[in-house]
Amino acid sequence: MAGGEFELIARHFSAFGRGPGVVLGVGDDAAVLSVPEGCELVTSVDTLVEGVHFPEDAFPEDIGYRCVAVAASDLAAMGASPLATTLALTLPEADDFWLHAFSEGIGQACSAFHLPLVGGDTTRGPRTISVQVFGVIERGRAVRRSGARPGDAVFVSGTPGDAAAGLAVLQSRWQPEPDHGEYLLGRYYRPTPRLVLGVQLPGIASAAIDVSDGLLQDLGHIAAASGCAIEILAEQLPLSAALQSHPDRQQQLAWALSGGDDYELCITLPQDRRPPGGFTRIGSVREGQGVVCEAAAGLEQAGYRHF
Amino acid sequence: MAGGEFELIARHFSAFGRGPGVVLGVGDDAAVLSVPEGCELVTSVDTLVEGVHFPEDAFPEDIGYRCVAVAASDLAAMGASPLATTLALTLPEADDFWLHAFSEGIGQACSAFHLPLVGGDTTRGPRTISVQVFGVIERGRAVRRSGARPGDAVFVSGTPGDAAAGLAVLQSRWQPEPDHGEYLLGRYYRPTPRLVLGVQLPGIASAAIDVSDGLLQDLGHIAAASGCAIEILAEQLPLSAALQSHPDRQQQLAWALSGGDDYELCITLPQDRRPPGGFTRIGSVREGQGVVCEAAAGLEQAGYRHF
Numbered sequence: 001m002a003g004g005e006f007e008l009i010a011r012h013f014s015a016f017g018r019g020p021g022v023v024l025g026v027g028d029d030a031a032v033l034s035v036p037e038g039c040e041l042v043t044s045v046d047t048l049v050e051g052v053h054f055p056e057d058a059f060p061e062d063i064g065y066r067c068v069a070v071a072a073s074d075l076a077a078m079g080a081s082p083l084a085t086t087l088a089l090t091l092p093e094a095d096d097f098w099l100h101a102f103s104e105g106i107g108q109a110c111s112a113f114h115l116p117l118v119g120g121d122t123t124r125g126p127r128t129i130s131v132q133v134f135g136v137i138e139r140g141r142a143v144r145r146s147g148a149r150p151g152d153a154v155f156v157s158g159t160p161g162d163a164a165a166g167l168a169v170l171q172s173r174w175q176p177e178p179d180h181g182e183y184l185l186g187r188y189y190r191p192t193p194r195l196v197l198g199v200q201l202p203g204i205a206s207a208a209i210d211v212s213d214g215l216l217q218d219l220g221h222i223a224a225a226s227g228c229a230i231e232i233l234a235e236q237l238p239l240s241a242a243l244q245s246h247p248d249r250q251q252q253l254a255w256a257l258s259g260g261d262d263y264e265l266c267i268t269l270p271q272d273r274r275p276p277g278g279f280t281r282i283g284s285v286r287e288g289q290g291v292v293c294e295a296a297a298g299l300e301q302a303g304y305r306h307f
Numbered sequence: 308m309a310g311g312e313f314e315l316i317a318r319h320f321s322a323f324g325r326g327p328g329v330v331l332g333v334g335d336d337a338a339v340l341s342v343p344e345g346c347e348l349v350t351s352v353d354t355l356v357e358g359v360h361f362p363e364d365a366f367p368e369d370i371g372y373r374c375v376a377v378a379a380s381d382l383a384a385m386g387a388s389p390l391a392t393t394l395a396l397t398l399p400e401a402d403d404f405w406l407h408a409f410s411e412g413i414g415q416a417c418s419a420f421h422l423p424l425v426g427g428d429t430t431r432g433p434r435t436i437s438v439q440v441f442g443v444i445e446r447g448r449a450v451r452r453s454g455a456r457p458g459d460a461v462f463v464s465g466t467p468g469d470a471a472a473g474l475a476v477l478q479s480r481w482q483p484e485p486d487h488g489e490y491l492l493g494r495y496y497r498p499t500p501r502l503v504l505g506v507q508l509p510g511i512a513s514a515a516i517d518v519s520d521g522l523l524q525d526l527g528h529i530a531a532a533s534g535c536a537i538e539i540l541a542e543q544l545p546l547s548a549a550l551q552s553h554p555d556r557q558q559q560l561a562w563a564l565s566g567g568d569d570y571e572l573c574i575t576l577p578q579d580r581r582p583p584g585g586f587t588r589i590g591s592v593r594e595g596q597g598v599v600c601e602a603a604a605g606l607e608q609a610g611y612r613h614f
């Protein structure tokens with residue numbers, strides 16, 4: 001890291017770097033983290049690009065919060081406990097106002113999700129943010145996508161579809177009641193990674209994934225990795241009051257089944273196990289392949305495709 | 308990860324994912340890595356932006372190789388052994404030709420530096436590459452920037468300045484003999500992270516840094532972190548034959564002292580210790596602050612500033 005860059009990082013981000021697993025944080029060639037004995041390291045990276053993953057006029061504070069939340073969601077989907085995070089930040093110029101607000105959001109999320117910021121890189125270029133998260137889990141206990149078996153039940157956390165509806169509000173495609181609109185925008189800009197639910201999954205869930213690209217599409221990854229089929233009953237989907245305030249039931253279902261950005265957890269459980277509180281049963285695992293949802297016939301099921 | 312994106316990653320990169328520390332690689336919500344008992348995790352991220360960190364007409368194979376090499380260099384500077392890497396790739400479009408060549412370079416580097424590729428994210432946007440590397444080191448043995456003490460000797464690996472000279476060749480600012488030109492271009496496009504030297508440093512070196520932004524500037528970070536001054540004797544700098552083929556001695560020194568992109572290691576050693584083979588003594592640590600180099604008076608000493 002060079003002079004100006006280093007000062008910039010130190011000024012804005014070094015306050016968020018302390019945590020029990022942090023041996024050495026920002027300011028050296030690399031960070032050093034402590035992984036407890038008997039544990040494995042879990043890591044994932046997510047990139048957000050301006051104009052693609054967030055609107056150009058989004059508040060920098062929300063962008064900062066969201067990019068950490070989105071990455072943290074992958075830790076939850078593995079059942080991991082949060083350890084630390086790093087940030088690779090590409091910016092067109094060193095805009096102190098933008099950086100200040102952005103770092104506020106980063107700090108709020110790092111604090112909320114117990115993810116001290118231990119390192120990063122800042123470069124000049126089109127605004128792009130990559131957040132890498134680190135978690136720990138007892139050896140061999142990570143919850144994978146591949147463990148679903150016929151007969152398992154399928155559950156989802158929270159109320160899927162809210163973020164997609166929030167994006168519709170943001171893009172003026174729908175104008176709900178103000179309270180509902182505010183709630184849905186919040187669900188888009190400030191998703192809650194389900195870390196508290198996630199750490200309860202090892203030993204209980206047979207498979208898990210976070211819903212980033214749409215419920216049906218993401219369940220398709222569990223089905224493919226597990227070699228079985230998943231049937232979803234749309235009438236069992238837990239929809240928020242805000243989402244249900246949309247007059248068109250088909251639109252509600254489209255958001256809930258195919259909308260992205262929810263960062264809820266989808267899990268499968270053997271029939272004799274009970275999920276942690278906060279999950280709703282929405283279907284079953286069957287022999288076969290693919291994801292079936294009768295109500296979804298005619299919906300655009302592709303979810304979000306990055307290319 | 309969504310459909311097309313997932314297939315794209317699987318097709319191009321999944322072959323590089325195996326290694327002794329890899330519990331779970333590409334294809335789930337997160338990767339799972341095994342950190343040996345008694346060891347700590349070392350991690351660093353580097354971003355390369357097209358048009359900023361590599362020319363727009365660079366061979367994609369070289370870009371792929373270089374971005375892994377650059378990141379791996381930070382592991383070497385900590386004394387860590389390589390464990391794994393992840394790749395956050397932002398591309399304007401899914402260009403199969405580009406991706407094929409790029410992934411060739413990634414694969415060559417992952418193989419050469421023992422860094423299995425265990426995860427990543429691909430997104431659409433201006434071409435930007437973030438590589439996160441993971442290494443391991445015995446607990447408490449990471450070599451930091453802050454341990455230099457007055458009386459220590461200063462060493463550098465390899466022949467600094469070659470990459471900056473290579474960039475000059477690339478930009479047609481200098482046309483050396485063909486053999487020299489090819490060598491210098493290779494040093495720019497295909498730097499060698501000094502991992503083999505790095506793992507020999509714990510317990511020997513009092514401080515270390517890799518030279519990414521220029522020798523004087525990077526030594527300035529050791530001086531600042533250690534609270535002392537560093538004196539460099541320019542006549543002791545090990546210069547390559549190719550660099551010395553430039554007619555202007557001042558230009559040779561400017562590249563060696565202020566050029567970036569070398570990814571050599573600079574280390575400090577107490578006087579009673581000997582460095583591993585491959586290092587050349589170039590100066591001493593003194594009481595005081597900053598970096599002094601008489602030959603550098605008049606040179607632009609700032610190195611590379613990212614902003």
